[in-house]
Amino acid sequence: MTRPAVVALGGGHGLYASLSALKLVSDEITAVVTVADNGGSSGRLRDEFDVLPPGDLRMALSALCEDSEWGHTWRDVLQHRFRGDGPVGGHALGNLLIVALWDLNRDPVAGLDLVGRLLNARGRVLPMAAVPLEIEAEVQGHDVQRPAEVTTVRGQVAVASTEGRVHSITLDPADPPAPPATVQAVLDADWVILGPGSWFTSVMPHLMVPSLRAALHDTPARRLLTLNVEHSGETAGFSAANHLEVLADHAPRLRLDVVLADPGAVDDEEALRAAAARLGAEVVVAPVAKRQHPGHHDSLRLAAAYRDILGA
Template sequence: MSIGLFELTFVREQTSKRVNRWFKWLAPGLLVKRWLLISITGVFLAGLGISIWIGLTPIYRILSGISDLLGTITRIIPNYISGPLALAIGIFLLFWGQTRTVGSIAEVLKPENNEELVDMLLAHRRLNRGPRIVTVGGGTGLSTLLRGLKEYSANITAIVTVADDGGSSGRLRREIGVLPPGDIRNCVAALADEEKLLTELFQYRFSAGDGLSGHSFGNLFLTAMSDITGDLEQAIAASSKVLAVRGRVLPATLSDVRLWADLEDGRHIEGESNISDAGGKICAVGCIPSTPPALPAAIKAIEEADYIIIGPGSLYTSVIPNLLVPGIRSAIARSTAPRIYVCNIMTQPGETEGYSVSDHIRAIDEICGRRLFDAVVVHGRVPTAQALIRYAQENSHPVFLDREDVTRLGRRIVLANIMHEDPESGYVRHDPQRLAKVLFRWYGGTRGFKFQGFEDS
């Protein structure tokens, strides 16, 4: 008896799931209902056209035969039973045929996972209706942000600095003369659909081999694509198609930019990798050439943006280098879209030692000579004692929120718990999902609506 009940429950559950899956195909925005109706109308008109073309004679005989058949059926089975029964069978056959057709297509198109094709199409429609977002930054901070944003919109443009001159990127820049691909590599991997596998592949570093040791596969891949396509912009576009990237990544400029910084002790430091290693307080920062031309596609993306996000990332070596490009900062300043800055959680030795939230804002305002954003996202909780001790050993501390100074600078404070702390290493980072939710909650508030697909946690 219990086995019979179990089987009955199982059958009901499977039937319910199948029915729900069928009805998903009629969900708003999937554009299935209209095409189904058009298909049925097309079949009817095609049949009518054939009848008219051949002189209508056969259609009278067909209609007469159908009339006689229906009369016979209603004499045997009353019309209040036979009518609904025939209607139900017709609808069932129609949906069954459509389902089998879609199922055949799905076997070819659907990837090797358990996600239903209808769910994939619904997600695709939702993401493509998302706001046009422009993010400005570099380093691991920007790639972390992108991992969260891509769950809410596919219309993302990441504008990335090309001032890196250390590690694998620096070697390729010096030896081959290409623009540094490191930060771009991280962003492309973060926006890819198969992010986990691609991240592992793109971050893979060769540990042996003459000339290969220390290089990452992603850097070599983008360098090769740059040589094949002619420039970094085309290389990124081609790579994004191959890797099914959700959004796009653009360099701020195609110029060979070299950063410099003047320190409080009078030293003049050149090279992005040398600035943070110099260990002094930065008084001024700039680049060579002093006015690199902005990438036209980046300017256009900013002008068309619905939402602009600056940071997170190293203040002087990831965020500000983008703003040293006059065209980029001017386009952001002109934009009427909501603009927000994501402040770092911890200070960075050699760059922002002792900096508060307002110090980060002032540094950006002084470089740009104007106000570029309306609000600032600040983490609202203190890391654990273990993390604080670990960071204190490196002369790094939580960025202090000086509310009054930030308010005097005319910025709205968005305070939230957006931190992820690695229990093993003690490192703290922005949590991609939490940060994205906070950013979209604020964006929805500025636009007076709740963003589709957003759920509060």
Template sequence: MTLYSNKRSRPQIVVIGGGTGLPVILKAFRRQNADITAVVTVADDGGSSGIIRDYINVVPPGDIRNVLVALSNLPEIYQKIFQYRFNSKDQFFSGHAIGNLIIAALSEMNGDGIFNAVQELSKMMKIDGHIYPVANEPLILHAVFKDGTELAGEAEITAADKTIDHVWVSSAENKQPRAVPEVIDAIMHADQIVLGPGSLFTSILPNLMISNVGQALCQTNAEVVYICNIMTQKGETEHFTDADHVQVLHQHLQKNFIDTVLVNTEPVPRNYLDHQKYDEYLYQVKHDFNGLRSQGCRVISDNFLELRDHGAFHNGSQVVDELMRLTSRPLSWIENEFN
């Protein structure tokens, strides 16, 4: 790893993921002096995204919509309109977010996939940075469970409530998917790459299992930082420690490629969580710092917890403050950490 030497005034940071955790980090990054590129999964097949994907064969727009809003500099009213979801009583539009329909329409208008549509929308929504769908076509997530059975489709995999062994992705034509060149270029020229927070098997790994993305992550000179989840997740990471999360990532790419892990050490108060509302939550992730260090990872542990609405989330501002400190520390400081 060639470590960041503070030559650029705006560090180039690539954040890779999907789901609800990615926008939290991106929104906090928007207030920092950094050149941000968000790389977003295209393997979602649930909810409004899944319905749109099935009807017009477009990349699922939900995660992309949330990222666009997180990085948008438009007035709040326009962001709210973009996020508005039609009432369930509106049979024709039931459950669809306006932003999902706009993304799907632009993709169809362009006729050349989701990538150019998102670049046009980025200009319209005054994005300071870059938003790249990881691929220009919808991808299918596959999982092999510990009992040897297999399933395809993110929603089906999550609903199976079985322990996952490993995952991979394919295109609709069952070809090996490739990331768009802009994604690979961003990874190779980044100062820092951030993975997470987000579902390990269904938000983070679908991006990494695209062969040229995984290869780029193993070859980049950037510091690769993993933000470990606060809670274990039903059907994905039950009883996992923080070291178990990292081990799964390393096993999938067959290399110890993660340099630094951010770990929350603040306890979640008993009886605070609403397990009906957040039914994927199980237990707080346990710590295994020796296990992390044995995989070559530097560990940064702190209170990164934000409690709201009876759920446990990462405090985006505190996480991003730490990430920015990592980019600005002198090379000698980081070298001393490893020696």
């Protein structure tokens, strides 16, 4: 029996968690990574060299490293972050390596594939879009002195850290191209997995790239949505059902097959199942959070849930 070809979409720590789990259940994994980060090392390199922000791409590559001394050593090298206040202070070495490869070869996919070979990665990492993106959000109460006022907040860092309630997001540019390899991976997949991750800045931006959104609609793959194990930050005050509702608002044609939720994240199971049914999905409630750190996914428990759902 062959294991399923899986495409995982997201960014940051949420995608790292899903990829770490998927490595245990599939040999054919493609990570599709958001490219809207404008903070920290990624933001500095993006501004200085006019490149895609490399940080989330680096994290995805690290998650897929071969589980050997070689793979773990190079993972740690990529993740190493320089200290100090000098020119390289705060930069992750992997970010510098990726940007160096892009400087030598302007094809971002080719550069990422080379880093994957260095890690003997158990999959491939592709950018969500071929150009760096800015996220703009309509936020109510971003100014805590005006809780009813809706303002436009620009930039991934600002949106992720707002204390207001995010109503909607858009991308700038509004119709960015996706690399052909990214679109083809979605069309060729057996399963496509969205989430977990920061809802408005890591998960939903994938639905705003026209050619990627079309591929998500048209792919014969089954579609799985992994909910976060806690509702905080961008979605503080959201119910589990609210997460599905905002997805439907931003991508009305999107259909899902399965929604995976940890019991601790389900505040109203009936409402969640009703929201999932409107998207064509069933709900699977399974323990996927760490016992000692319930705000984080446990890679082994998440792998077990994925194995049962994907039939791997």
